[in-house]
Amino acid sequence: MKHFSDAAKVLEGQRMFQVLALANELEQAGRDIIHFEIGDPDFDTPPNIVEKCVDALRSGDTHYTTSSGLDAFKEAAAEVTSKSRGFRPDYDQILVTQGGNLQIFYAMACTVNPGEEIVTVDPCFVSYKSIMKFLGIVPVSVPLFEENGFKLNPDDLEKAITPKTRMILINSPHNPTGAVLGAEEIEAIYNIANKHDLYLVSDEVYGRMVYEDSNTKFASPSKYDHCRERTIVIHSFSKSYAMTGWRIGAMTAPADLVSKMALLLETTSSCVSPFIQSAAIEAMSSSQESIAEMMGEFKLRRDLMVVMLNDIKGVSCIMPQGAFYAFANIKKTGLNDLEFADRILREVGVAVCPGSFFGDYGKGYVRFCYANSMQNIERGMKKLKGLLG
């Protein structure tokens, strides 16, 4: 028996996990591999967060719970939003989920029909288009260019809108380029969404990860409608609290849409584990010092990696303003990005993601995630210099 749905046939997944699998295979065969392929902080989850989860488990907090999330979680999340974004969402605007990826799926599945369009950027986080294809939604891409610091130009965005567009999807700080959109650009994008009466999904999973020396400060379109009209904020604990394996996040959106997405969550996964929610409440309510410490460390790593990348023949890299990715231009090496990534993995054990994983405009670029130690970054860059000159 071999029968798959049309939707299953177009599933792409996250191809960086496929690079990780190959890198792990080589590692198990005894090769020394330096990992720059996957966006996973190498720091441990702060111990107070872990303790909270263990306490919750020990006290028997191991049953089903309200599918849209615990009130205590929503209270803590509303408090964080009021401090970080200047408005306090109602509880019925908040949905607790197993990470940011599912939020993107819920938002698209509950607002856009097959055959309708979502405008997003190219390159972009791989799940966006994979989810759209699975749901039969047509992705429309606005290219990002290195000359503009990989920032989305709102005029280009508006030109991509057609009568079939239902949603705009932006991501700042941006994966894979590390670009950050400023307040003016965000305002222009919000105005376009408003003018054309579209949902505006703002993927802010790296919202806490803007470098102190960045010439652009973090801005969110939620400022304009407080997520009551069209803005849907994607938020996750994965990156800023080093909690990728916990699978926890929360989205803020208009209440009527949240009620639909909550039904989808209830249908597919019932609820988010209460002990994981307890850990996330602790993350939101305790000292935020660990985020500042991680960002200080990521900045040192970013600076080291970008300087060393620019010293490799045929490679150049602009300074990322946020997240933990360097998007290096490798066009002058004479290799395409797939060949480049394959060659450096097999010949010198450096694992990276080819830019074309993120879209056609990622061709000729390679994403290096610098969530790795200074020592490994130095070692990896030296290996590349040894190979390429």
Ligand SMILES: Cc1ncc(COP(=O)(O)O)c(C=O)c1O
């Ligand atoms: C831009 C962006 N959005 C969403 C996610 C999903 O994160 P998670 O599902 O771990 O919360 C990622 C993960 O890499 C990402 O880079």
